Amino acid sequence: MTQYRVLPGPEHFLPPSAASMGIYLPNPGEAHINGVIVPEEKAYEEAAKQFLMAKVPTLFPGPLVLWAWNEKAAKKATAIRHLYNTLKECVQPGQTPMLIPMPDYRPKYPKINPEVEINPNHPNLTIWHNKIDCCMFIGVHCHQANLSLKIIRGGTSCYTIAMCAQAGHEDAMLSFRDASVEKIMNLADAVKRLKGTVNPRLTSAKSGASN
Amino acid sequence: MSKERIKISEDLYDIMPSDYQDLVKSATYGKEDRGWKDIGNSKELIEQHSLCAGCPESMAFRYILASLPNPEDTVMVGSTGCTSLVFPMVAVHNIHSLFGNQNAIASGLKRALSVRFPGRTKDVVVLAGDGATVDIGLDMTLQAWFRQEKFTPICFDNELYANTGGQESGLMQKGFVAKMAPVGKLFDKVRLPEIARESGCHYVVQCTVSKPSLIEKVVRNAVMIAREIGPTYLQLYTPCILEIGKNSMEGLQEMRDSEKPTERFAYKEYISEPAKQLLAEVSAKDKEKKAAAKQLASQGA
Secondary structure, three states, rough: OOOOOOOOOOOOOOOOOOHHHOOOOOOOOOOOOEEEEEEEEHHHHHHHHHHHHOOOOOEEEHHHEEEEOOOOHHHHHHHHHHHHHHHHHHHOOOOOOOEEOOOOOOOOOOOOOOOOOOOOOOOHHHHHHHOOOOOEOOOOOOOHOOOOOHHHHOOOEEEEEEEEEOOOOOOOOOOEOOHHHHHHHHHEEEEEHHHHOOOOOOOOOOOOOOO | OHHHHHHEEEHHHHHHHHHHHHHHHHHOOOOOOOOOOEOEEEEOOOOOOOOOOHHHHHHHHHHHHHHHOOHHHHHEEOOOOOHHHHHHHHHOEEEOOOOOOOOHHHHHHHHHHHHHHOOOOOEEEEEEEEEHHHHHHHHHHHHHOOOOOOEEEEEEEEOOEEOOOOOEEOOOOOOEEOOOOOOOOOOOOOOHHHHHOOOOOOEEEEEEOOOOOHHHHHHHHHHHHHHHHOOOOEEOOOOOOOOOOHHHHHHHHHHHHHOOOOOOOEEEEOOOHHHHHHHHHHHHHHHHHHHHHHHHHHHOO
């Protein structure tokens, strides 16, 4: 059993992939928190808690939900909007939830506008610029999510959550698998349930992302 | 062919960056008579790019992307060079190949698309520089023509390796001295349009990109003929203004000077008999459509 734990960084410039450090993916009905397999219910609670603690909790929807390429994608987009609205309702003054899209994976040169989008090839720019301290990837193709999650862990102190439609992500600090509309709504319900019970990190000197 | 396949999820529409919203709202996907005149009236399929100010290649890119007859079902294959800096900004499916093997990639791609989408027209267009087309990738270029592969290679001919500082290329003119070729070219420019014709291409054009209407015509012809008959080839002069010592605003004049009848980029065209027949049929259909539209308009008035 590995002693390695997937924790907020900055880990270092080229962090190892969590899989290479012995972290493995959850089975259906499970999730992982920091690399430790847990029942999915526990992960909902933890993800909600992380969102409610964060100064800038942020959702990063990717192309698989931003583009209405089928009915399911459009429904997931509606659920994501619901989760975002729930976050806005449940946070305390001083916390600013954000919803920032990752429209595609093109390595945009010479620059991206970090206020309006995130790019998988340099996600740290958007995280630093908006001082995001907790984020969730959803609707991002796995290979691009893995790349981004590793860069974020390497260069920032942001807590990362992955709502993956496939088998989950070792490189996130918390990962669900088999994402569905129902699971997104479950997470929104967990946020509602924990409203007012979690103290945000507003005064912590170490809050926000490193830059 | 329509925008039906390019829709943003309604609930997340407001957070999409404006360039994506514009693509959905006003790009010319699915428009049958799209062409260079749409530039300025609709969202172009190229966003900001990182080519040099005044680079004729950027003009060529804009005209080609405005002229593709079927952009939503087109895959472009690029190669190493300045063009590879632009492809990330292009809203058409594209693949970056290794330096020189772009026509081999395109061959496999075109065949795979035909098998995977038998009922749908899928075009493949290769866009590479003269180094990739004539020097490093000549084998793959010729073999694709010999095999009668149904796609269109377009060569951006700037007559040297511009991206790496100005080395001699096969398409460089005889006697030219470049920054990294101080002796001067000892041999003639490779006559690739003639080689293309002899290798089985059904439509071959050599020209500059000084006239957008001409580029629209040749790109449409080349893609249509490649789709129905066999390989086509376009060689477009896109001078590297930095490497030939010109200023940003002098690219257009350089092309105009080089396309005069006695110059090396005088308009050159070859069309095979089957291709001529196809173009005549397409032209007749277009005329019919226009006449019908005119009649409808007059009835409406």
